[in-house]
Amino acid sequence: MRIPFFVGLLGLTSLPFHSQAQSAAPVAPAPAAAQWHLLDPKADGVQGISAQRAYRELLTTRVANPVLVAVIDGGIDTTHADLKRVLWRNAKEIAGNGKDDDRNGYVDDVYGWNFLGGKDGRNVNVESYEDTRLYAKLKPLYEGKARTAVPEAKRTEYDLYQQVKKSYKEHYEQDHAQYAQIKPIYEQTQQLAEKLRRELGVTRLDTATLRNPVTQDEQLREVALMYYLNLRQYDQPDLESVLAEMKDAYEQNKNLVEFSLDPAFNPRSIVGDNPEDTKDRSYGNRDVMGPDPMHGTHVAGIIAADRQNNLGVLGVAGGPVRIMAVRAVPNGDERDKDVANAIRYAVDNGAQIINMSFGKYFSPQRQAVEDAIKYAESKGVLLVHSAGNEANNLDQVAQFPAARTIAGQPFANLLTVGAAARTADEHLVADFSNYSPQQVDVFAPGVQIYSTLPGSQYGNLSGTSMAAPVVAGIAAVLKSYFPGLTAQDLKRIIMQSAVPTKLQVRQPGTDKLVDFGTLSSTGALVNLYQAVLLAQQQDAATPKK
Known part of the structure; x- marks a missing residue:
């Protein structure tokens, strides 16, 4: 997911x-x-x-x-x-x-x-990704063909290919853009954190350290305060925790662009089964x-x-x-x-x-x-x-x-x-x-x-x-x-037993306010x-x- x-x-x-x-x-x-x-x-x-x-x-x-x-x-x-x-x-x-x-x-x-x-x-x-797998499977069959040229019995699969192709290309562009954004920022944040630790003489940049940094360098104090405010906003204890998460994000995105979006990538050989055979359980x-x-x-x-x-x-x-x-x-x-x-x-x-x-x-x-x-x-x-x-x-x-x-x-x-x-x-x-x-x-x-x-x-x-x-x-x-x-x-x-509420809430992905009750069948919290x-x-x- x-x-x-x-x-x-x-x-x-x-x-x-x-x-x-x-x-x-x-x-x-x-x-x-x-x-x-x-x-x-x-x-x-x-x-x-x-x-x-x-x-x-x-x-x-x-x-x-x-x-x-x-x-x-x-x-x-x-x-x-x-x-x-x-x-x-x-x-x-x-x-x-x-x-x-x-x-x-x-x-x-x-x-x-x-x-x-x-x-x-x-x-x-x-x-x-599933759309990558389907794209690799269906592209040789339907790429460049008009729907009218496809036998009627195959048109449902042809339509699926069009959906998969669109989804794959959207995800390809999105994931590559995210990777291009995260990589330099992760590296920049690593460098800034290392400089802060060195200048402040600490091994851990927690909120207490960043709130009152022991330095006369005003620029460094401003950077430390910025980190402090953001750590507080996102309820993080220290910058090292954020860097660990940034590293995880970087590595995840690297895997996406290098493997999950590669139609030729097939790790299933490790398992050694036929993934198309749903009757196989051994x-x-x-x-x-x-x-x-x-x-x-x-x-x-x-x-x-x-x-x-x-x-x-x-x-x-x-x-x-x-x-x-x-x-x-x-x-x-x-x-x-x-x-x-x-x-x-x-x-x-x-x-x-x-x-x-x-x-x-x-x-x-x-x-x-x-x-x-x-x-x-x-x-x-x-x-x-x-x-x-x-x-x-x-x-x-x-x-x-x-x-x-x-x-x-x-x-x-x-x-x-x-x-x-x-x-x-x-x-x-x-x-x-x-x-x-x-x-x-x-x-x-x-x-x-x-x-x-x-x-x-x-x-x-x-x-x-x-x-x-x-x-x-x-x-x-x-x-x-x-x-x-x-x-x-x-x-x-x-x-x-879930508790209903009539709160006006932001509809996910938008700034639009909607009745919470419209977002699920119960309109309620467990x-x-x-x-x-x-x-x-x-x-x-x-x-x-």
Whole structure:
């Protein structure tokens, strides 16, 4: 999924909208304010989900039951101090013996499975975009041809090529322009930071240092003050954190222009399968961490970071909730075959909830994914999906996995989530979030969400990728304390208990003010406290056997 860009950080540049502030680990518990998404709107003045209030006032006398949440993502750091106790372990599998002990078709799948790996242990990291892959496939067939010259049976594919060609060229121009902008600014900021550290005699340019720099050089003081103001504006602790994020943005964009947009690039040879064969499930390897587990590690922490170890952060869900790692999302666009197989693997190995913080805008094997979603429904599994980060109206621009079937019907077991910010004002909706009165179900906190990062570190990331696991965490809490709830019950309770607001907010991607209620089917923000109340009412009304 492409990540939106925001303008203004450091007064100089555009960076990916996920800002990251890392700290050493293990660390003492983060201040409550750092995890604003867990707080209560009335008591704390932020648009959180009232998780702490729900635990404190409603759940202390109830018994929590085991729940398994699968995270289909780019990988999870299985050694993280705040995750290692909550990770699912396949009790039927003997680690490292090279055998499929439980005979589920996957050798040594102790923590989950990696559908982006080869049998030799190598892994796909960077992938091409779906429009790049389709462009490479269809260009030899249709480039330079008029539609009337194409056989009628092939005209749908011809029309797809025209869409793909337009999308590919737009992304090519956009990504190259971003790379050309970021590279010199990253290098310039590196040089300025190095000069500041040298002149000020410090090793770290934190806000305290930049606010009152010990120097008589007025020009240097002005530069330091500019950095200080921008760090405060974007809630960053030091310039080094920003530089780390700028480096990440630079490297991401470099990968985009050198690999993801290259029609000749084909990393799938690493996996060694036929990516067109959606019936094939026997591929991959056991490495659920992969080469870049940042995104998945952050998502996993939002759902269920250890609430009992007195370290770091708190997951939305606690107690016996466990996380299964399923790696299927590279840096680039995921493949439909991998998504379908990841869903089926999670379902077959006991997951009751699946988080899917990924998406793309072309889906050549959509039927395989739809069949997997329906398979999950037949097994009572709820899927939670991020709405996407391109400020699109999903009623006008299709995103996949879609919220509706090919026939146009909503999935009974799929929730689609947009991203909200902490303030109850015109900026409540994240300016990058996709939206839709029909295709997006609810909004959840998704801006500056503090969670786990690889290497037992922590930091803030933003995106609908962060909003979806907030909702998956809510679903896990409900399923844990009210185990009789079905996937349809979970979806209904989360939607019905979400808190509506009639605020005038900025429509994502514009300065236009619109009614918040028009941006999703519920026009509401999820709230765990209200969801537990509604689940209690249903539980009380259900005849006991």
